[in-house]
Amino acid sequence: MIYLDNSATTKVLPEIMDTFIAVNEKYWANPSSIHEFGHNTNELLQSAREQVAEILHTSSSKIYFTSGGTESNNLAIFGLANKYKFRGKHILVSKIEHPSVLEAAKQLNTLGFEVEFIPVDSKGIIDLVELQKLLRKETSLVSVMHVNNEIGAIQPIEAISKMVRSNSKAVIHIDAVQSFGKLPIDFKRYDIDALTISSHKIHGLKGSGLLALSKTREVEPMILGGGQEAGIRSGTTPVPLAVCTAKAIRIASASLEKNTTEMKRLTEELVHFLRGFENIKIISPDTRAPHIVTFSVRKVKGEVIINALQKRNVIVSTSSACSSRQTKTSHVLQAMHISDDYIKGVIRLSISSLTTEQEIDTFKKIFTEVINVIKGD
Ligand SMILES: Cc1ncc(COP(=O)(O)O)c(C=O)c1O
Known part of the structure; x- marks a missing residue:
């Protein structure tokens, strides 16, 4: 074929499959349990978080493991909009976002936010003139994908973030699902606030990924419960998936x-x-x-x-x-x-x-x- x-x-790399099996065999405790088995499993989880944080240039407390790109994008759109609504309820997303951003943004519209859609040119690149016209003092969130999944257009993240910063106090979320491992992206390189990564696009496992925030940003939780993932994403953390996500990220960034x-x-x-x-x-x-x-x-x-x-x-x-x-x-x-x-x-x-x-x-x-x-x- x-x-x-x-x-x-993408096809799962054999070394990632091996890690998945090894972690399931050796570290299958609940990482929240207070016994030593749980503690050791939690240490493995924290080390995965630290490895990712180092690569993305943020703090390990700002890495939230999720079920993948869709959940991370939903968490970013709802969670950041809610956290920063005190600055205004005006949200901008591009017209060509993945449905996991577009549909979440449309939902915000029904919840009292005003959402507008940034147009693109005939090449699928965000129109910076239009972006400038749309930005307002009360714009509190701008979400843009780095690489479009349908046509591969690369958005000029640096120019976009400069423009957003000089015209508003909005937080900037980047859907890096299609760019991570193909283009350099991290919090040091670009002046951005939140980043989505999905493992299965970088030879990792389906149903896993993360949302990362820059050091000073916060997000409201979307899934409530036992308070795992620093209270941002409740549910017993799937340590084997998180460790494999970190491994996929390490391999992708090293090569x-x-x-x-x-x-x-x-x-x-x-x-x-x-x-x-x-x-x-x-x-x-x-x-x-x-x-x-x-x-x-x-x-x-x-x-x-x-x-x-x-x-x-x-x-x-x-x-x-x-x-x-x-x-x-x-x-x-x-x-x-x-x-x-x-x-x-x-x-x-x-x-x-x-x-x-x-x-x-x-x-x-x-x-x-x-x-x-x-x-x-
Ligand atoms: C740009 C982009 N964002 C988000 C997603 C959703 O990721 P996941 O399949 O991990 O939910 C995809 C998947 O195709 C994508 O291409």
Whole structure:
């Protein structure tokens, strides 16, 4: 199988699977228990937290392990909006956020907050002029994704945070689910307040991830109960998942430069190849993340190509795994004003550090055969 759907999820690394088993075998106590077994398990958990905090340049007390990107984004949107509403109830999120941000933000609208959506240009990049117009003194939260999951557009986080800081007192949340391990991101590099990471996008386990805050920020809890995770996320902390999240983060950040260079080289090869077809339009902007290339075949439905490729053991997707089972048009492509001729034929290729040159060569061969058979309507 040639798997080019790594933005949907990645293959778990064997060393992470080994760690999961080892921690379950040796440290399966409840980390909140006061006996020594619980204490030792808690020490392991705290060391995972410290490792992550060091990589992200924050304090270990600001790392909250969660069930993944969706929960972390919900915690950020609801928890930060509630914590900082004394500064104002005006919230900004971009039009192309992941549904876990967009839907949470829409919900805030029904709870007495005023939510506005920042437009993007035809390349999917946040319009800074529009952002400046939308910012107000009473804007208390701005949430923007670092890399868009459907098209790989990279948002200019530095310019965005500068603009937010000089026009408001808003806290800044970044959904780094698609960027962590592909682009450098931490609290020292960018002047931001909160960061979401999901493990299964970086060869870790599904159902795990975290929300990190910068040293001085706080968040209101969303899940109430026994007060685990410093009272921010109740529920017995799944230590094996947390330890594996820390390991996935360590591996991703240690090999960032090497992986990025190689992924960029392979996706550039793909872009060059796709440009050779006169009925194909590259949707991803030139300033795209190293692992995503999104393109569209004129007047051909994406599903037709996906199914034809699948029959040849090549796995690709429409622009996002979440929306691909729904019939509605992607909100990201709509926000970019992609024309009718191209909007239905969108295909996303997303690679990982495990993708090889040979796989890309085989993809090119199979894709050429498939596209020659499929006719536009
Ligand atoms: C940008 C982005 N944010 C959030 C999520 C949700 O992450 P999870 O699958 O861990 O809930 C995804 C998953 O596709 C994503 O791509």
